[in-house]
Amino acid sequence: MTSANPNIDQRQRFSFDNTDIRGEIALLENSYQAVLERHDYPALIANAIGELMAATALLSSNLKFAGRITLQVRLPGNVSLLQAESNEQGELRAIARYDDQANRRELALDDGQLAITIEPENGQRYQGITAIQGGDIAQALTDYFEQSEQLGSRFWLFCNGQRAAGFMLQKLPSSDNNDPDAWDRLTHLASTIKADELLSLSHRDMLHRLYHEELVRTYPHSALSFHCTCSKDRTGNALHQLGYDELNDMLNETGSISITCEFCQQEYRFLRDDVEALFPERHPH
Ligand SMILES: [Zn+2]
The missing domain is CATH 3.55.30.10 (Hsp33 domain)
Known part of the structure; x- marks a missing residue:
């Protein structure tokens, strides 16, 4: 057909x-x-x-x-x-x-x-x-x-x-x-x-x-x-809103944070370094 x-x-x-x-x-x-x-x-x-x-x-x-x-x-x-x-x-x-x-x-x-x-x-x-x-x-x-x-x-x-x-x-x-x-x-x-x-x-x-x-x-x-508009940057922005302490707790439990886009099923994985990079103000030179 x-x-x-x-x-x-x-x-x-x-x-x-x-x-x-x-x-x-x-x-x-x-x-x-x-x-x-x-x-x-x-x-x-x-x-x-x-x-x-x-x-x-x-x-x-x-x-x-x-x-x-x-x-x-x-x-x-x-x-x-x-x-x-x-x-x-x-x-x-x-x-x-x-x-x-x-x-x-x-x-x-x-x-x-x-x-x-x-x-x-x-x-x-x-x-x-x-x-x-x-x-x-x-x-x-x-x-x-x-x-x-x-x-x-x-x-x-x-x-x-x-x-x-x-x-x-x-x-x-x-x-x-x-x-x-x-x-x-x-x-x-x-x-x-x-x-x-x-x-x-x-x-x-x-x-x-x-x-x-x-x-x-x-x-x-x-x-x-x-076309899905998701990206690691956008996912990181969403994670950032949870706050550093919350993310830190999650990392301590599981070692990494995985977020799957509900539209396209793309998985974004955030290791400790990735999470730290979301909070540049915590790492002044
Ligand atoms: Zn997506």
């Missing part, structure tokens, strides 16, 4: 001439599989993570600066957290938190929250949170944009365990609209997307299948990949 597709791990922007509507299409395979290789997620969670990664890939195209967007689905039940992140270059990572009792058949999003956080490398962090009213992740995103951004947005997200795919339409706040029926017409057409189409067709074929009677303008593709 995985045929050659030129748009694997790519996203593409498109817009419709004479309207204030634009869209984004994304297809993930290697970037998604890189997450699954690092975690033994049950199928239900693996699929939800795929949908969330696809959504994050779509939204990260809106980042106009160096920084990061994080999507979190926070739930009250046995699956407590689904999280996916991307920087402006489409470098993605994701994680799920759940317990052994996680229901393997159905993931109910009712009573959950969707949080979207935007963190520019330089500038103010922004976070919006909305209650999830049930439905799926695509519906939760649509509700989020309606409530917190007052921006008409619709999402279609699919995952089959091998690939994840996303499709987004957004109505820009603009007066330049000569086609008042466009939003209804274009979203109605997008609602005919089938999972196997979005997961298998090239972006060009998908857009042609939906919009061959519309004036679609496409923009250059950009790459999507898996």
Whole structure:
């Protein structure tokens, strides 16, 4: 079922001439599989993570600066957290938190929250949170944009365990609209997307299948990949916050401190010299 597709791990922007509507299409395979290789997620969670990664890939195209967007689905039940992140270059990572009792058949999003956080490398962090009213992740995103951004947005997200795919339409706040029926017409057409189409067709074929009677303008593709932002330096900074005495106690017990990144499973080991180096003020020349 995985045929050659030129748009694997790519996203593409498109817009419709004479309207204030634009869209984004994304297809993930290697970037998604890189997450699954690092975690033994049950199928239900693996699929939800795929949908969330696809959504994050779509939204990260809106980042106009160096920084990061994080999507979190926070739930009250046995699956407590689904999280996916991307920087402006489409470098993605994701994680799920759940317990052994996680229901393997159905993931109910009712009573959950969707949080979207935007963190520019330089500038103010922004976070919006909305209650999830049930439905799926695509519906939760649509509700989020309606409530917190007052921006008409619709999402279609699919995952089959091998690939994840996303499709987004957004109505820009603009007066330049000569086609008042466009939003209804274009979203109605997008609602005919089938999972196997979005997961298998090239972006060009998908857009042609939906919009061959519309004036679609496409923009250059950009790459999507898996990348974890962890490093020994960042891990050291986190350890530093525990304080010297606490770290010293840990070293006395075990001889070294090992920290494993929960996103990528990379292990960082700190020996006594490494810990001392975190506190240069203790070693004046
Ligand atoms: Zn990592």
